[in-house]
Amino acid sequence: MSTWDVALRIKSWEKARAVPAAEKLHLQFNHDFWICCPLAMAGEDPSLHAVLIGPKDTQGQIFCAPDPRSQRHRLELFSILRKEIEGYFQKCLEQPDGFPQLLLPSQSAVGVIRGLADYLSYLKEPKDASKQIKTWTEDARALGDLLQLYAQRSEIPGQQLLLVAHQILDEHWAFGQDLQGHLGAQLVWMDPPEDEDIMQAAAKAEAQPMGVKTDALMDNKKLAPALEAWVKVERSSSSSLASFRRQEIEDMLAEVLKPIWRASHGAYSYASELKPMLDVEQLRKRERSAFEYHMAHLADGGKFSRTDSSMRAIYSLAEREDAQEQYHSALIWGDRLVRERACLEGEILRGTTTHLPTDAGNKLVIISNQRWLKIRRGDEIVLMNGEQRVRAVVEDLTRSGDQTKVLLSAGNQAAWPENGVASDWAMSSPDWQRIHSERSKISRNLEEVPQTHQAEEAPEIESQPPNNDVKGGDPLATIEAMR
Amino acid sequence: MARNSSCLRLSAMVISGANPATLSERVYGMPAKEGLSPFAIRRGERFEAALFEDDNKRIFELYQRNGRLGEKESVWSDLSHLFTEFNQESLMKRQQQSEEWIRDRLLGKKKTPNLIIKPRLSVQIMGVSHPTEPDALVAADGDKHYRPVEIKSYADRRAFTDATKTGSACRQAAVALIALEQLLGEEASEDRIVDLIFAKPATNWPTLHPMSVGAEVENLKSVFEHAPQTLEQVEKLLQGESLDSVESMNKLPNRLCSDCADHCPLWDSCRIQAIQQSDISLWGDQATEILSGVSDMNQALQLQKTGHHSEDRDLDLLAAVLHEARKAHDRICEDEE
Numbered sequence: 001m002s003t004w005d006v007a008l009r010i011k012s013w014e015k016a017r018a019v020p021a022a023e024k025l026h027l028q029f030n031h032d033f034w035i036c037c038p039l040a041m042a043g044e045d046p047s048l049h050a051v052l053i054g055p056k057d058t059q060g061q062i063f064c065a066p067d068p069r070s071q072r073h074r075l076e077l078f079s080i081l082r083k084e085i086e087g088y089f090q091k092c093l094e095q096p097d098g099f100p101q102l103l104l105p106s107q108s109a110v111g112v113i114r115g116l117a118d119y120l121s122y123l124k125e126p127k128d129a130s131k132q133i134k135t136w137t138e139d140a141r142a143l144g145d146l147l148q149l150y151a152q153r154s155e156i157p158g159q160q161l162l163l164v165a166h167q168i169l170d171e172h173w174a175f176g177q178d179l180q181g182h183l184g185a186q187l188v189w190m191d192p193p194e195d196e197d198i199m200q201a202a203a204k205a206e207a208q209p210m211g212v213k214t215d216a217l218m219d220n221k222k223l224a225p226a227l228e229a230w231v232k233v234e235r236s237s238s239s240s241l242a243s244f245r246r247q248e249i250e251d252m253l254a255e256v257l258k259p260i261w262r263a264s265h266g267a268y269s270y271a272s273e274l275k276p277m278l279d280v281e282q283l284r285k286r287e288r289s290a291f292e293y294h295m296a297h298l299a300d301g302g303k304f305s306r307t308d309s310s311m312r313a314i315y316s317l318a319e320r321e322d323a324q325e326q327y328h329s330a331l332i333w334g335d336r337l338v339r340e341r342a343c344l345e346g347e348i349l350r351g352t353t354t355h356l357p358t359d360a361g362n363k364l365v366i367i368s369n370q371r372w373l374k375i376r377r378g379d380e381i382v383l384m385n386g387e388q389r390v391r392a393v394v395e396d397l398t399r400s401g402d403q404t405k406v407l408l409s410a411g412n413q414a415a416w417p418e419n420g421v422a423s424d425w426a427m428s429s430p431d432w433q434r435i436h437s438e439r440s441k442i443s444r445n446l447e448e449v450p451q452t453h454q455a456e457e458a459p460e461i462e463s464q465p466p467n468n469d470v471k472g473g474d475p476l477a478t479i480e481a482m483r
Numbered sequence: 484m485a486r487n488s489s490c491l492r493l494s495a496m497v498i499s500g501a502n503p504a505t506l507s508e509r510v511y512g513m514p515a516k517e518g519l520s521p522f523a524i525r526r527g528e529r530f531e532a533a534l535f536e537d538d539n540k541r542i543f544e545l546y547q548r549n550g551r552l553g554e555k556e557s558v559w560s561d562l563s564h565l566f567t568e569f570n571q572e573s574l575m576k577r578q579q580q581s582e583e584w585i586r587d588r589l590l591g592k593k594k595t596p597n598l599i600i601k602p603r604l605s606v607q608i609m610g611v612s613h614p615t616e617p618d619a620l621v622a623a624d625g626d627k628h629y630r631p632v633e634i635k636s637y638a639d640r641r642a643f644t645d646a647t648k649t650g651s652a653c654r655q656a657a658v659a660l661i662a663l664e665q666l667l668g669e670e671a672s673e674d675r676i677v678d679l680i681f682a683k684p685a686t687n688w689p690t691l692h693p694m695s696v697g698a699e700v701e702n703l704k705s706v707f708e709h710a711p712q713t714l715e716q717v718e719k720l721l722q723g724e725s726l727d728s729v730e731s732m733n734k735l736p737n738r739l740c741s742d743c744a745d746h747c748p749l750w751d752s753c754r755i756q757a758i759q760q761s762d763i764s765l766w767g768d769q770a771t772e773i774l775s776g777v778s779d780m781n782q783a784l785q786l787q788k789t790g791h792h793s794e795d796r797d798l799d800l801l802a803a804v805l806h807e808a809r810k811a812h813d814r815i816c817e818d819e820e
Contacts, residue, residue, distance in 0.1 A: 178767030
C-alpha cells in the first residue's frame, strides 16, 4: 500500500462507496469462462467437500463428497470432476485462441486448487492393488495433472487463467475500509445501501462465509450431526434413507455455496463494465501458449516433478521476472490511474521540456516538480507522449529546492516534445518479445559452466587496496563511476 | 498478548488473569464465538492417536529416520496417562515429574525418558505462575537438554505450508522454551530450537521440522518484561475501577490490527468502537502506519482537502501528497464521467 492508495481510501470513505483505482480492465474475461467455488472441510487439507462449478451463464452444478475424510467418497468426487474439467479443457483447446479461464471467489480457493493439484498429481499407484483402502485412481491423478496448469500459472503476474473475484475488485476499485478480501463486504461498498451506515452493512455482510470453509457454528450445530446420521445409514439396506441423508448434506453445502457463486458473478458484472487495456491481447496470447504447452506435455505422457532442476528453475525465474516487468509496464502505459500513481511514487519522470542549443548535441532538459524520483544517472527512459517511441539516457540530475533538473541525451529529435511542453518518461515500455531473447541469452550462458560451479578450486584472487582515488575518495561516487 | 503487544486493553486482561472471551460476553454483551470446528478437532485427535499408537511407533520412527534418535533410544513416558485425574494435585504431580526429569537429564543423574508426552511446565509472569503444556519433550541419550515438540495436523506442503499456521505453532513452542529457560536458568540450552511435527497431506504420516524460535522467544520475553509497566499504566488509567463495565474497559486504549479478528474475542467490540470514533485503524495496518500522527479519519480527510498542516512538518508533507493524489484522481475520474 502506498500514499496513493491511502488517498483513494480516504476519498472512498468520504463518498461512502467504492471509487475507481483503475481506468481500464487489466484482464479480459473469456466469453465462456467458468466459475468455481470450492468448499473444504475444516482441518482436512487438502480436501474438497463440495464444489459449485460451471459456465458463468448457468447456475453451476454442485458436486459433493458427503464425507471427504473417506477415501472412497473423495475418489468418486475426483472422477466426476475430472470428466467435467477435461471436457472444458478439450473445448478450449479446439478454439483457436481458447484457454480454460476459471474465476474463483477468493485467494483461499486458489489455495484449495493448488493443494489438490500438488496432492493428486503425485499420487502413486499402490503396489498392492488388493489393499482394502483404495487411495488412488487414474481419474484422481489425471485431475491433478489438469489442475497443475492453474497451480503453475497462479504465481505469474498478469496471468489470465485463474482469476480471483476479490482480487479483481481490489485491483480496480478502492474501498473506504480494510475489507481483508471479503467479497461480500466489497460488494456492499460497490453498491452501498441507502438506509444504513456502510461500515455496519459491510460488517453484516462479513457474517456470510466467502472463503472455502463453512463456519464453526454451522459445523457444530448442523453439518456434524447430519454427517454422523448419514454415516450410520450409508451402508444400511435402506438406500432411500441414505440418499435422503446425502441430499440433506448437499443442501446445507449448497446454502453456503450459492451466495459465493452469486458474489463471484457480481464481481464479474462490475469488472466487465470496464474496457480492457490495450495490451491485454498480449497477455492472453501467453495464456494460450502456456495452455497448449501444458496439454501437449500431458498428451506426451509427461509428468510433473516435485522439485525444479536448476535449469528449469532458472528459466522459470526468468519467465516470472519478465512477466512481472511487462505486466507492470503495460499497466503504466495502458491505464491513466496507474500512471498517476507511478508518477506520484517517482516511477515515471514528469516535467516540462527545454531543448538545449544544437551545438550541445542531442540534449534536452526536463524540469520536474516531483517529490520523489526513482531514476538515476545512466538509466534509459522512454517518452510516453506521442506516437513515436523516443528513448533517452539520463546524463545528469540536479536537485534545487523543489525542482529536479534532468539532463537527457536522446535520438529521434523530430519526435521530441516541444519546448515548454509537459511530458512523461517511463523506465521501460512493454516488450512482449523480450522473453525470447532472454531465453536464448540464458541458454548461451548455460553452455559454459561458470567458474563458481566448476569442480576445480577457484583461482586465488589477489586482494587489492580500496581505490580511494576515484572522485576524491567518496564511496558513493566510486559506485556511480562503476555504472 | 504477544500477537498484539501494543494493545493495552488486551494486555490488561491477560495480566489480570481475566478471560477475554468471558469479558467480551459480560461487559460488551457480545455472544462468544464458536471456537474450532469439530472436524478440525477430530482431525487433530486422529493424527495424535496415530502418532502415539503401538508404543509411539510412528513418532520414534520419525526421529530415527531424521537421525535424531538411535534405534535403542526409545524410552518414553506419557504423563497424561500416569496422572489421569484432572485435579490440582494430579496436575502438580505432573509438573513435578516433568521438572524432575528435566533437571535429572541436565545433571546426568539417572536414565530419563527420550520422549516425555504431555509434560507440564510453568511460565512465571510478574511472580505469578502460568501453566503450559507442550505436546512433548524429546532428547537423545547423550543430550543434556530436552527440546519442546509441537504437534499439529496441518498439511505439510513444504514451501507452500500456511505461514500463519507455522508461525502460531512456533509461538506456542516458544512458550515451552521460555518455561525451560526459567526452570534451568543459566544451565538452559543456548539453542533456541523446537521441533514442529506436521502431517503429510491427507494422511496421518508425520513430518519433522526443527525450527529456530529465537525471535519468538525474545518477543515474548519482552512482553513479559514490560508487564509491570503495563500494569502500572492500567492502574493509573482505571484509578481503582474494575474491568467490569464498558466505561472502564474503554478507558484502556486498544490497538486494532488486521489480524485481531483471528485471535481476540474483543475484536467485534473494538471494531464497533473504531467505527463510532472514525478510527484510522479501519483502513488497515499499512494505512495506519502511513498516517501515523493523524488523529482520525476526519483529520485525514481535512489534510487531503487542504493539502497542508501549519504546525507539523511531517503532516504538512503528507497532506501535500494526499492532496496531489486526490487532485489527479478527481481529474481522471471526472474526465471519465
